[in-house]
Amino acid sequence: MTCHRKNPLQWPPTRWIAVLLVCHVFWRTIRWLLVFPMWGDEAFIAVNFISLGYMDMFGTLVHDQVVPLGYLWTTLALSQVLGTSELVLRIPAVAAGIATALLFAWCCVRWLGRHQAMLAIAIFCASYYSVRYATEVKPYSLDMLIALIITVLAWRVHVDINNPRRWIALAITLIIGAWFSYPVVFPAGGALLFLAGRVLWQERTRDDDVRARSSSWVAPLIMGIITSLLFAGSFLAMWFLFGKQQSLANDSNRELEGWLNAFPPITEPLGMIRWFFNTHTGNMMAYPIGGNHGGSSLTTLFVVFGIWTLWREKRALLLLLLSPLPFMFLAAAMEAYPYGDSARVLQHMGPAICLLAGVGILAVMRRLFGPRGPVHAGRIVCVMMLVLIFIAIVVDLKKPYKTKSDLHARETAQWLTDHSEPGQAWIVHGGWDDQAVGPNLRKLGGDFARLRYQMLQQGDRPFQMNVPANAVPPASWVMIYRDPQRPFDPQMAEQYIADITARLGQPVVHEFDFEREPETVWLYEFSANQTSAQPMPE
Numbered sequence: 001m002t003c004h005r006k007n008p009l010q011w012p013p014t015r016w017i018a019v020l021l022v023c024h025v026f027w028r029t030i031r032w033l034l035v036f037p038m039w040g041d042e043a044f045i046a047v048n049f050i051s052l053g054y055m056d057m058f059g060t061l062v063h064d065q066v067v068p069l070g071y072l073w074t075t076l077a078l079s080q081v082l083g084t085s086e087l088v089l090r091i092p093a094v095a096a097g098i099a100t101a102l103l104f105a106w107c108c109v110r111w112l113g114r115h116q117a118m119l120a121i122a123i124f125c126a127s128y129y130s131v132r133y134a135t136e137v138k139p140y141s142l143d144m145l146i147a148l149i150i151t152v153l154a155w156r157v158h159v160d161i162n163n164p165r166r167w168i169a170l171a172i173t174l175i176i177g178a179w180f181s182y183p184v185v186f187p188a189g190g191a192l193l194f195l196a197g198r199v200l201w202q203e204r205t206r207d208d209d210v211r212a213r214s215s216s217w218v219a220p221l222i223m224g225i226i227t228s229l230l231f232a233g234s235f236l237a238m239w240f241l242f243g244k245q246q247s248l249a250n251d252s253n254r255e256l257e258g259w260l261n262a263f264p265p266i267t268e269p270l271g272m273i274r275w276f277f278n279t280h281t282g283n284m285m286a287y288p289i290g291g292n293h294g295g296s297s298l299t300t301l302f303v304v305f306g307i308w309t310l311w312r313e314k315r316a317l318l319l320l321l322l323s324p325l326p327f328m329f330l331a332a333a334m335e336a337y338p339y340g341d342s343a344r345v346l347q348h349m350g351p352a353i354c355l356l357a358g359v360g361i362l363a364v365m366r367r368l369f370g371p372r373g374p375v376h377a378g379r380i381v382c383v384m385m386l387v388l389i390f391i392a393i394v395v396d397l398k399k400p401y402k403t404k405s406d407l408h409a410r411e412t413a414q415w416l417t418d419h420s421e422p423g424q425a426w427i428v429h430g431g432w433d434d435q436a437v438g439p440n441l442r443k444l445g446g447d448f449a450r451l452r453y454q455m456l457q458q459g460d461r462p463f464q465m466n467v468p469a470n471a472v473p474p475a476s477w478v479m480i481y482r483d484p485q486r487p488f489d490p491q492m493a494e495q496y497i498a499d500i501t502a503r504l505g506q507p508v509v510h511e512f513d514f515e516r517e518p519e520t521v522w523l524y525e526f527s528a529n530q531t532s533a534q535p536m537p538e
Helices: 013-033 041-046 068-082 091-111 114-125 128-132 141-161 164-177 183-200 217-250 251-255 257-261 271-280 298-311 315-322 323-335 344-369 372-399 404-419 443-459 490-504
Strands: 425-428 461-465 476-481 507-511 519-526
Touching: 013 091, 013 114, 013 128, 013 372, 041 298, 041 443, 068 091, 068 183, 068 271, 091 114, 091 141, 091 298, 091 344, 114 344, 114 372, 128 344, 141 164, 164 183, 164 217, 183 217, 183 315, 183 323, 183 344, 257 404, 298 315, 315 344, 323 344, 344 372, 404 443, 404 507, 404 519, 425 443, 443 461, 443 476, 476 490
Parallel strands: 425 461, 425 476
Antiparallel strands: 476 519, 507 519
């Protein structure tokens, strides 16, 4: 009895679930502990934890980012205790990701059959995007966690519609969630719409775990209205006190190609058909892996079979899982929030997609192999998902960075720290607008942002921008940064260095080439005892 279970293909679903979760958490932990150097999109947010205080974050963020206040304050509080390294700033995302994995597994075991749950958890545990975005300085993993908590609490209310404690728990989650996640409006709106249908129609479902029909609909209707008003009040307060200013400052997001592709062309019937199929076979469905241009078609097929299966077996659960979609489509039609194209802005749908795909895989196996076939075939799928996990771990160990340029930015800042003395000023040629002394560094985007974070993170040197040449103090390091994707005026840089040289003497020039030529950093070391100079690089 014990011997045959040494073979993984004979393991019961509970053991497979435990193994998958352990390996999944191990993957997340390894990726976090490898301390990938900050890349551009992360650095946009990370510099705020060095430059701003709590009340400053009510204003426009550095680099005009759109980030929920709850995430900002949580990470800022952590950074003030433990520092602003990549390892520390990623803790909230990592913690939210691990909590999501455990909660998702609990949901699957409670809501599905054993083999359905095993396959859904296997897909989630091997999903690249759910791990990647939960090990970055980004709030996307909180979007997923909060959406899943709302789904769980809404289902609990559905099961016992007259229980005021369950309504209170849902209301508190919605009130707090409005400050921690912008996409919370989609799962929240969907859950409240789902519960409104449960209250008004009082239909008995075929789900075995739903209690008897309520004898009165008045009390739950009042609780539902109060919950909706509390959530609306919290979200509107957040929006007018905080979110609106961020949105206005970052209005250019709507012009990005990724966002434009995610907006449905509602006035073009043929375009709508193409958009529908491209969106629902693209990155939106990239679990465990996939991509745009039909790269996630197989997952989409399994999700369709999962929808068909749950429609027959657990219709109420299916409606709850899909309830955010109408609100997401409406927001995309209004060009307010993207629907599809990028997995990161749709993390709140990740658990539902994995659950439906797991149910769908089992349904397909039953059709192909008969009632008993899926027992072994499902375990083979679990083995495949484990292989994906360990391949991902090996890739991370071999390449612990997103790009080599990110790694070079950290190395450059570290070299500057090691070779400069405390009190020496770090001067960057440029500022934050077109009237700056030098180039507009804001237009350099994430490439300069990551370098700025790495320099600020060192913490013990004055770091200044937009400094006129006649105001550069003695014993300074002056940085000229060239981005290959942005216009660069070498004459402006040469004149700036020449003006400083006329006052402070000849500098020593240190050149750092990044991965993408000619992305380059030139450091000019001005010191009182410097007597020789090197020519400026061509």
